Amino acid sequence: MAYDTFETIQRFWQRFAREELEGLPPDERRRIAAEFEARFGRLTSDAAGDDQTAFADLIGLGAKGALPFGEIAWPRLVADFDAAVVPSQLHAAAELYMIYQYERAGVFRVAEILRRLYRDGRMRIQRGPGARGLYLLEKWQPLRYGPRDRLVAYMRVFNYGKAPRPAGAIVNVNFHYQLVGLMSALAQYFRDLTIGEVIRGGQTLEQRPYGTLATVQRLATDLRYALDRASYGNIVALTQEAGLHLRQLLDLFDTPDIKKAFDANNKWDVVEQVLHRHFGGARELSQRTKMAESGRRVLLWVAGGDFETGDDPQQFNIEAQPAGAHAEAWLAAYRMTDEGRRFPGVTENLRWAVGLPPRDARMTVA
Structure with a gap:
């Protein structure tokens, strides 16, 4: 997923969530907000695509040559340190x-x-x-x-x-x-x-x-x-x-x-x-x-x-x-x-x- 796409999804999703949560009762708002957060994580994960060639694209050695920053795949870093236990x-x-x-x-x-x-x-x-x-x-x-x-x-x-x-x-x-x-x-x-x-x-x-x-x-x-x-x-x-x-x-x-x-x-x-x-x-x-x-x-x-x-x-x-x-x-x-x-x-x-x-x-x- 290119950086422009990532930024657009994040901006529009936050606006959508704010508009949907406005006016809801507190209990329902908390429940729906938690569901929105989980769905947003799944959406960005599914849309991330393959970023294996991102580094080659960044330095201009990819198949398409030097690309603008907005078209280079955005790396999705996963915070999994706390779960890395036996x-x-x-x-x-x-x-x-x-x-x-x-x-x-x-x-x-x-x-x-x-x-x-x-x-x-x-x-x-x-x-x-x-x-x-x-x-x-x-x-x-x-x-x-x-x-x-x-x-x-x-x-x-x-x-x-x-x-x-x-x-x-x-x-x-x-x-x-x-x-x-x-x-x-x-x-x-x-x-x-x-x-x-x-x-x-x-x-x-x-x-x-x-x-x-x-x-x-x-x-x-x-x-x-x-x-x-x-x-x-x-x-x-x-x-x-x-x-x-x-x-x-x-x-x-x-x-x-x-x-x-x-x-x-x-x-x-x-x-x-x-x-x-x-x-x-x-x-x-x-x-x-x-x-x-x-x-x-x-x-x-x-x-x-x-x-x-x-x-x-x-x-x-x-x-x-x-x-x-x-x-x-x-x-x-x-x-x-x-x-x-x-x-x-x-x-x-x-x-x-x-x-x-x-x-x-x-x-x-x-």
Whole structure:
């Protein structure tokens, strides 16, 4: 498509859209404007034609010789950077985050302690399914990726732990800052949405929250990009293997004879009892399991989101509502952990995440 044609289509389409939208009710205007935007994109894409010879035409080496600028094909550049991610890596990163939180909760340490107690005859179980499972625990060990490999994976993808950084590997050094910033943005967005509905007197007036949708989208997109570039290599295979092993351990803790040995009602009572007896307590067990569940859910939402700049706010609200609830739950659990006790609160942290110093942030709010 020549530049003159491109300019003409754009000018006439904008005039046509303005004339058609004038006088329509607000709800219908928003719906039709979004449809116009989508159709305009398809029109310019279909009309672009072949611009493979544009450079030759530009320098005068094409079949028609030197052409005026208005007759040279206009290049149609596609902004697809944010979509250039590998979904399988992002899903693996979400599962790996849950595995990490279970590691911090002490699940893998509990399994090792139970294996030793059974081997040394310090636990009164004999022929039940738990005893059989502990006997087979050596065969249940991951085939290729053991504890050290998990620690290295946590360091690479999340910058968590103290494992050595592999030489030449990309380490996602900003993961925690981006994750807390996204959780704060999601929580603040839906809090402001609720406040906006109360002030306006209902959900249908204005149809826009006070919360900044673009901030949530940008933080989510940046987090997705950073996870994608740090989760290559063996992360997918390691996550699948470690996840299967973790599932087997949780099923083992839930066997009747092991629960009876610790006077427990469920597998988490077993974990708690072992941590109390052999590791001095289980202070963050509840918080870590909730962070595992909610963190994985938000990361899966990030992995599957389109985050188009022109998204309909109402559609975004519907799709992001579950993630927003999990963000609030994650923040509530995080603030009760040792590192989360210094969390300044959703509002202050969100101001910091978008680059506002505290003093400037207070002046902006005032």
